[in-house]
Amino acid sequence: MPEANGALLHVDGLQAWYGESHILHGVDFDVRPGEVVTLLGRNGAGKTTTLKSIMGIVGKRQGSIRFEDKETIRANSDRIAKMGIAFCPEERGIFASLDVKENLLLPPQVKSGGLSLDQIFELFPNLKERLTSQGTKLSGGEQQMLAIGRILRTGARLLLLDEPTEGLAPVIIQQIGKTIARLKDEGFTILLVEQNFRFASTVADRYYVMEHGKIIDTFANSELQANMGKLHQYLGV
Amino acid sequence: MIPLLGISTQALFGQLLLGLINGAFYALLSLGLAVIFGMLNIINFAHGALYMVGAFCAYFLLNLLGLNYWFALIISPLVVGALGMIIERTMLQRLAGLDHLYGLLLTFGLALIIQGVFQNYFGSSGLPYAIPRELAGGTNLGFMFLPNYRSWVIIFSLIVCLATWFMIEKTRLGAYLRAATENPALVRAFGINVPRMVTLTYGFGVALAALAGVLAAPINQVRPLMGADFIIVVFAVVVIGGMGSILGSIVTGFLLGLIEGLTKVFYPEASNTVVFVIMAIVLLVKPAGLFGRTA
Ligand SMILES: Nc1ncnc2c1ncn2[C@@H]1O[C@H](COP(=O)(O)OP(=O)(O)OP(=O)(O)O)[C@@H](O)[C@H]1O
Numbered sequence: 396m397p398e399a400n401g402a403l404l405h406v407d408g409l410q411a412w413y414g415e416s417h418i419l420h421g422v423d424f425d426v427r428p429g430e431v432v433t434l435l436g437r438n439g440a441g442k443t444t445t446l447k448s449i450m451g452i453v454g455k456r457q458g459s460i461r462f463e464d465k466e467t468i469r470a471n472s473d474r475i476a477k478m479g480i481a482f483c484p485e486e487r488g489i490f491a492s493l494d495v496k497e498n499l500l501l502p503p504q505v506k507s508g509g510l511s512l513d514q515i516f517e518l519f520p521n522l523k524e525r526l527t528s529q530g531t532k533l534s535g536g537e538q539q540m541l542a543i544g545r546i547l548r549t550g551a552r553l554l555l556l557d558e559p560t561e562g563l564a565p566v567i568i569q570q571i572g573k574t575i576a577r578l579k580d581e582g583f584t585i586l587l588v589e590q591n592f593r594f595a596s597t598v599a600d601r602y603y604v605m606e607h608g609k610i611i612d613t614f615a616n617s618e619l620q621a622n623m624g625k626l627h628q629y630l631g632v
Numbered sequence: 633m634i635p636l637l638g639i640s641t642q643a644l645f646g647q648l649l650l651g652l653i654n655g656a657f658y659a660l661l662s663l664g665l666a667v668i669f670g671m672l673n674i675i676n677f678a679h680g681a682l683y684m685v686g687a688f689c690a691y692f693l694l695n696l697l698g699l700n701y702w703f704a705l706i707i708s709p710l711v712v713g714a715l716g717m718i719i720e721r722t723m724l725q726r727l728a729g730l731d732h733l734y735g736l737l738l739t740f741g742l743a744l745i746i747q748g749v750f751q752n753y754f755g756s757s758g759l760p761y762a763i764p765r766e767l768a769g770g771t772n773l774g775f776m777f778l779p780n781y782r783s784w785v786i787i788f789s790l791i792v793c794l795a796t797w798f799m800i801e802k803t804r805l806g807a808y809l810r811a812a813t814e815n816p817a818l819v820r821a822f823g824i825n826v827p828r829m830v831t832l833t834y835g836f837g838v839a840l841a842a843l844a845g846v847l848a849a850p851i852n853q854v855r856p857l858m859g860a861d862f863i864i865v866v867f868a869v870v871v872i873g874g875m876g877s878i879l880g881s882i883v884t885g886f887l888l889g890l891i892e893g894l895t896k897v898f899y900p901e902a903s904n905t906v907v908f909v910i911m912a913i914v915l916l917v918k919p920a921g922l923f924g925r926t927a
């Protein structure tokens with residue numbers, strides 16, 4: 396159930412720490428139902444930390460994170476997952492001691508309405524042929540498919556994807572782009588972290604730009620061209 | 633009787649049987665240690681003490697409540713498992729993220745306290761625990777006499793070990809365990825209550841020790857220090873098999889029991905040290921252990 400302002404996820408004044416180091420200094424943004432929102436920013440800006448804070452994996456956090464109108468800033472990550480948020484980490488997090496099928500079936504269903512295994516195999520046919528391989532024996536692209544595929548079963552409606560195209564070949568990036576577009580059609584809401592804004596521009600509705608643990612700019616996809624100059628400056632590319 | 637290197641088959645098979653029995657205990661105990669180490673990253677020095685508590689539990693059940701061996705086989709692991717879960721919740725949980733050394737010291741201290749309390753009340757001598765009526769007697773195999781209780785211990789331990797292996801390697805619950813061993817934060821972020829799983833795992837690991845304690849009661853008598861002596865060898869078994877390896881602890885446990893038995897036949901002087909010699913060699917050649925994954 397969206398908030399009064401229509402947001403599914405509402406992040407307000409989010410601060411986060413790793414031990415003593417203060418990483419996020421008041422992050423504010425919204426994600427509306429059905430949107431694909433992309434977080435851009437240089438290395439070390441705090442994008443991953445933002446996703447981890449939403450997921451409840453960062454030790455110390457302050458401020459407010461509201462999902463479907465419920466405050467989650469103090470919730471443990473297992474509770475947050477059960478509310479319907481799923482996370483695909485930057486390092487993919489495929490388990491070496493599990494085969495592909497076990498990796499795929501690992502995240503328990505938290506809500507109804509997730510994709511069936513057949514639907515996942517339709518998106519990623521490679522996985523079906525490798526079900527009995529050890530998870531980490533897959534190629535980088537296949538591991539990414541597995542990391543995305545396994546969170547589609549759970550029924551989570553908000554997906555946090557951390558640099559899903561990092562280090563992958565163009566054909567696979569294309570396949571992942573198609574998948575994200577398809578998921579959007581199915582009504583999933585996606586918060587995407589990307590360095591590659593050419594890729595992001597093919598799927599995103601809106602962008603937020605992060606720097607030094609804060610949001611410093613935001614614009615819609617339709618405004619991307621107009622913001623290209625600024626963006627090059629922000630990202631240093 | 634076939635003489636072999638001057639040794640009677642009777643003696644040979646007798647020692648092999650004893651070795652196999654010891655191996656069954658090594659396997660059960662090192663299996664519990666492996667499960668605990670995998671999930672909690674703690675070297676559980678309290679394992680021997682809890683094995684002893686398991687045996688005492690059987691003794692109390694029989695002598696205070698009149699509940700026989702078969703009840704003890706179920707109740708004792710449950711009681712000790714619950715005790716373990718309390719220990720995990722109140723103490724071990726606070727060590728999360730600290731060096732191995734803290735867990736080792738804490739559990740070592742616990743072992744001393746538990747053993748000290750039992751010694752205070754029961755001294756150091758053994759209390760008798762009779763072999764259950766159903767398993768008394770034995771079978772004459774022609775070349776040797778096989779006591780029924782010993783066959784039972786070997787077969788039952790093997791079944792428990794294999795069932796545990798199956799549960800961990802082949803079931804969905806086991807997949808959660810393996811995954812949480814690798815990356816607990818991510819598994820928790822999938823919606824699984826990992827802290828509860830850790831508590832249950834510790835409970836399960838020490839329940840295996842208690843089960844071994846009940847099995848040992850009719851063989852070794854029930855003594856406050858029965859675990860203290862034994863656990864050192866079990867740690868050597870764990871090191872040889874590979875810290876945290878499930879299959880490794882089972883296979884190594886039985887194998888080392890057998891090797892120890894054989895040594896008693898052919899070179900009795902070395903029978904108490906052979907396990908440690910093997911440990912030293914394995915550490916030199918394959919430091920991660922025979923079944924350990926090199927990190
Ligand atoms: N576990 C950690 N402990 C301490 N500091 C950390 C930890 N993880 C990240 N940091 C620091 O926090 C800051 C933000 O890191 P974060 O991973 O959120 O950046 P990012 O925007 O995702 O960067 P990238 O594009 O490289 O993935 C960096 O300065 C990083 O060094």
Ligand SMILES: [Mg+2]
Nearest residue numbers: 442443444485
């Ligand atoms: Mg990152």
